[in-house]
Amino acid sequence: MSAQVSENDRCQALNSLSDEELINFYDDVTSNTLQKLSKCRSVLKAKLDEYIDLKIDKLRRSYLQIAERKLTQCSDRKSATFGPEVDYFVDPEKSEILYGDFLPKCGLAFTFDDGPHKTLTRKLLTSLDNENLLVNFFVVGDRVRASPDILKEQYAQGHLIGNHTQSHEDLRKLSFKNATAEIENGFNIITKTIGDYIPFFFFFYGAHTKDLQAYLNHFNRFEFYWNIDTLDWKIKDPEELYIRALEKIERTQHGIILMHDIQPQTIATAPFLFEALRMAGYTPYLIRPLKKGPTQNVP
Numbered sequence: 317m318s319a320q321v322s323e324n325d326r327c328q329a330l331n332s333l334s335d336e337e338l339i340n341f342y343d344d345v346t347s348n349t350l351q352k353l354s355k356c357r358s359v360l361k362a363k364l365d366e367y368i369d370l371k372i373d374k375l376r377r378s379y380l381q382i383a384e385r386k387l388t389q390c391s392d393r394k395s396a397t398f399g400p401e402v403d404y405f406v407d408p409e410k411s412e413i414l415y416g417d418f419l420p421k422c423g424l425a426f427t428f429d430d431g432p433h434k435t436l437t438r439k440l441l442t443s444l445d446n447e448n449l450l451v452n453f454f455v456v457g458d459r460v461r462a463s464p465d466i467l468k469e470q471y472a473q474g475h476l477i478g479n480h481t482q483s484h485e486d487l488r489k490l491s492f493k494n495a496t497a498e499i500e501n502g503f504n505i506i507t508k509t510i511g512d513y514i515p516f517f518f519f520f521y522g523a524h525t526k527d528l529q530a531y532l533n534h535f536n537r538f539e540f541y542w543n544i545d546t547l548d549w550k551i552k553d554p555e556e557l558y559i560r561a562l563e564k565i566e567r568t569q570h571g572i573i574l575m576h577d578i579q580p581q582t583i584a585t586a587p588f589l590f591e592a593l594r595m596a597g598y599t600p601y602l603i604r605p606l607k608k609g610p611t612q613n614v615p
């Protein structure tokens with residue numbers, strides 16, 4: 317009975333929110349993290365999808381003019397799609413933090429963290445496929461357990477699957493033992509799901525410690541970081557996100573871009589961003605580990 321009441325209360329509270337407020341709960345509504353929403357989940361999801369579709373229509377009408385205002389031509393590159401990307405190989409024996417500043421001018425590597433998401437990741441895969449583009453994903457072990465088939469699709473499409481911890485914890489707050497368990501469990505579920513191992517790791521919020529960096533280094537893993545933070549988890553409006561992302565890219569002109577495939581505004585914005593960057597002559601990069609033979613130095 318109490319669960320019944322609390323579900324009604326929860327549904328009522330969410331139903332009373334404006335669209336701008338409700339979008340903050342997109343992941344809760346669509347990923348079953350708020351368990352007791354069976355009575356209103358489909359209504360809330362329809363409301364959010366309609367809101368996002370309106371935002372996408374607005375961006376579709378404005379994105380070319382915005383790109384003209386915000387981006388200068390970076391190079392003469394001409395391509396029918398944003399991809400194909402250029403492979404950039406890093407040597408796991410010289411593992412270090414990858415900030416993205418090593419990429420050449422007009423070179424951008426997209427990273428998408430925090431997924432896989434039940435519905436949004438597939439939409440992103442379609443956009444990436446349309447652009448003939450491969451990216452670096454950093455997935456969360458618990459989400460892989462919830463959606464293994466989606467990770468398999470990401471891998472089958474050719475994207476590189478890195479590790480973003482088992483449960484998206486701030487590893488600075490855990491004991492060294494528990495923190496390394498978060499790292500290893502993340503790698504293990506990825507390997508178990510796709511049958512491949514990529515020695516790439518992304519800390520939650522980039523929040524690393526010297527000890528954990530030394531640990532990754534010891535086992536020849538790379539720590540990914542970013543030099544272009546789109547703040548896509550925070551900027552909920554697709555047009556605003558698009559504008560902020562273009563401004564940052566224009567200022568920096570090369571590097572690793574941080575985005576999140578559990579954010580509906582990110583998925584809405586991505587196709588427009590890819591097209592604007594293609595027209596401005598940017599080249600996408602995929603960061604790959606150099607294969608060093610069959611033995612990997614892993615614990």
Ligand SMILES: [Zn+2]
Nearest residue numbers: 429430520521
């Ligand atoms: Zn994250």
